[in-house]
Amino acid sequence: MEKEMIYHPLFILVLVVLSFMLLVCLIRAVKGPRVADRLMAVNMMGTMVMVMISVLALLFQESYLVDICLIYAMISFLSVVVISKVYIGIYEEQHHNQEHVEGGNTDERS
Amino acid sequence: MSAVDWIRLVIGSLFVLAGIVIFFTELYGVFHFKYVLNRMHAAAMGDTLGISACLIGLMIFSGLNFTTLKMFLVIVFLWFASPVSSHVLSRLEAATNDNLAAHCEIYEDVEVLDRELIAAKADKNSEEKEASAL
Numbered sequence: 001m002e003k004e005m006i007y008h009p010l011f012i013l014v015l016v017v018l019s020f021m022l023l024v025c026l027i028r029a030v031k032g033p034r035v036a037d038r039l040m041a042v043n044m045m046g047t048m049v050m051v052m053i054s055v056l057a058l059l060f061q062e063s064y065l066v067d068i069c070l071i072y073a074m075i076s077f078l079s080v081v082v083i084s085k086v087y088i089g090i091y092e093e094q095h096h097n098q099e100h101v102e103g104g105n106t107d108e109r110s
Numbered sequence: 111m112s113a114v115d116w117i118r119l120v121i122g123s124l125f126v127l128a129g130i131v132i133f134f135t136e137l138y139g140v141f142h143f144k145y146v147l148n149r150m151h152a153a154a155m156g157d158t159l160g161i162s163a164c165l166i167g168l169m170i171f172s173g174l175n176f177t178t179l180k181m182f183l184v185i186v187f188l189w190f191a192s193p194v195s196s197h198v199l200s201r202l203e204a205a206t207n208d209n210l211a212a213h214c215e216i217y218e219d220v221e222v223l224d225r226e227l228i229a230a231k232a233d234k235n236s237e238e239k240e241a242s243a244l
Contacts, residue, residue: 002111006119007171017130024137036146036203040153043195044140047157047188048133051164054181058172066180073184077191084202091206 011059018052035087039080046076118170125167132160145213146203150196157192161185 022045029041050069057065111119132155139152162185169178203210210216217223 003115006111010123014126014130018133021133021137025140028140032146034146034203035206036199037149039199039202040146040150041140043199044136044153044156047161050184050188051129051133051161054165054168054184057177058168063175063177063180066177066184070180070184070187073187073191077187077195080195081198084198088202088205 008059011055014055015052015059018048018055022048022052039083043076043080046072050076118173122167122170125163125170127167129160129162129164129167132156132163136160147200147214150200154192154196157196158189161188 025041025045025048029038029045032038032041050072053065053069053072057063057069136152136156139155140149143149143152165181165185169181172178172181207213
């Protein structure tokens with residue numbers, strides 16, 4: 001009983017501090033001038049959420065929450081890689097289209 | 111609570127506190143730097159060092175069981191995944207930024223960079239030799 005009296009307030013303090021940091025990360029994700037800024041902020045938020053899930057696992061004494069943490073790590077890594085690749089593809093496609101349109105215009109002028 | 115429990119509580123709290131301080135440093139760095147490639151340096155620190163410190167503290171709290179093993183797996187996975195995601199993000203930035211040269215020095219040819227690095231190394235070596243001779 002005495003052990004819980006000490007651990008519970010400690011875990012709740014850690015959770016509160018981490019949630020404030022999460023909000024600050026969200027500000028960076030909204031403000032970020034470039035796409036890479038936003039992706040980086042989302043990655044940081046993922047890291048903090050992983051710590052929060054692990055703290056919750058110890059707070060509720062539920063071991064399966066750490067499994068969720070592991071899967072969260074994998075999905076957040078996968079999402080960063082996939083979104084970066086997709087965005088590079090979209091950017092190159094737009095660039096290619098612009099060059100094509102500009103080329104068409106010069107042809108009409110001549 | 112026995113003495114061992116108190117020691118575990120203190121050491122674990124120190125680790126968790128260190129992790130939170132590292133997260134705070136990460137946030138400060140992300141708002142302090144002006145460009146993504148600089149910010150990434152601060153952000154990658156929290157991904158590996160911050161979460162390792164926090165989870166090692168939690169591992170000390172939980173003792174020897176399967177929860178500890180899973181937390182260790184999370185740390186090991188992030189050590190592999192975080193550099194890769196940072197690399198992919200910086201490639202995204204380098205591929206989509208049209209005036210990258212305004213923010214950093216660009217070498218079109220890697221051999222030029224190699225030559226400059228070798229020259230800088232030679233300079234440093236000669237300076238060290240002079241210093242030791244003096």
